Amino acid sequence: MISDAERWVPEPAKDSGHGRTQFERDRARVLHSAGFRRLATKTQVHTAGSDDFLRTRLTHSLEVAQIAREMGARLGCDPDVVDVAGLAHDIGHPPFGHNGEAALDVVAQPCGGFEGNAQTLRVLTRLEAKVDGAGLNLTRASLDAASKYPWPRADGRRKYGVYADDLPVFTWMRRTAPPGERRCLEAQVMDWADDVAYSVHDVEDGVHGGYLSLRPLVEDADERAALCADVAATYSDESADTLGAALTALLTDELVRAVADYDGGYAAQVALKRMTSVLTGRFVASAVGATHSRHGAEPMRRYDADLVVPPTVRNQCALLKGMALRYVMRARAAEQWYERQRQILTELVEALSRRAPDDLDALFAPQWKAAPDDAARLRVVIDQVASLTDHAAVAWHERLVERG
Structure with missing residues (x-):
């Protein structure tokens, strides 16, 4: 029987003395992930750090999770599953919010474009360092709950939830879904x-x-x-x-x-x-x-x-x-400054594409070396840039582009 608590990569049984459900484990994995911490200095609407009151992607995600958890519990959903979805839903968003997303989509066209929700699935299932080859290796139910747009890129549709090379895990995730694009x-x-x-x-x-x-x-x-x-x-x-x-x-x-x-x-x-x-x-x-x-x-x-x-x-x-x-x-x-943000990300992708793998993080350099073609190598560069915080993107641009 296919289980909502099944994971993409099977894991050894945990110590049952902890008493946590699989979905509670999912929540902990997202909360302790590097990608989630980086949301603290990623733009929501206003540039992160510009005002102590204004929200960042991290505070927004915490608020979404709190609202979703209470609403889901009142409907009878597992509260940890909707909590995970709220916490994780923006984990793939790049520096500078939707402005950065638009800039990366332009330069990523040779490898299939960029979309924050598709990047979220990629971070959760591939890029986060928790389980080799599976990212955080969340349960099927938690991944499905975090998928706002459960379909691949298609002409005429601005939003989508999976890149072509992530279709295997996406297909596995949707195995218990009814035919079509219905969201859980x-x-x-x-x-x-x-x-x-x-x-x-x-x-x-x-x-x-x-x-x-x-x-x-x-x-x-x-x-x-x-x-x-x-x-x-x-x-x-x-x-x-x-x-x-x-x-x-x-x-x-x-x-x-x-x-x-x-x-x-x-x-x-x-x-x-x-x-x-x-x-x-x-x-x-x-x-x-x-x-x-x-x-x-x-x-x-x-x-x-x-x-x-x-x-x-x-x-x-x-x-x-x-x-x-x-x-x-x-x-x-x-x-x-908004035009400058787009320039920073565009030039950073161009510079890293020329200088890779030497100037990529240790996490991404092996992936670039293993990539089979130019499109796959560009996708690794996009992954690297998308992972950066607002401040890190500015610092990387200064080091790699302005100083040359």
């Missing part, structure tokens, strides 16, 4: 927790950092319409009119209006944190309640059910993401 319930819970976390928290960071004010949206109908048009074009399939109704409900909420004139003072910070907490709880509770209404109250896990998110709640979440996009990310993307 734990992956859906993690994905919704991710949406909730970065929509609510990016707005919180934007307000706190002075990048985003809600006052223009409260007062200006044209600005509200422009935001809804943005969201309809990027984050939602709903019409701008439908989104407008959801935005009106959101902006008339007393919790939201209380932060419209945020001034950074203690009372304003209390109001901002209250808005963050209540919106997070509301979005989670709505999904749990709607899923129970459709599927019943019995415990659900794996492929027993699909997560149900009410449309109004999903629209409000998309609107918050739109606020962060419109007022924070686009403004930051116009800054000279």
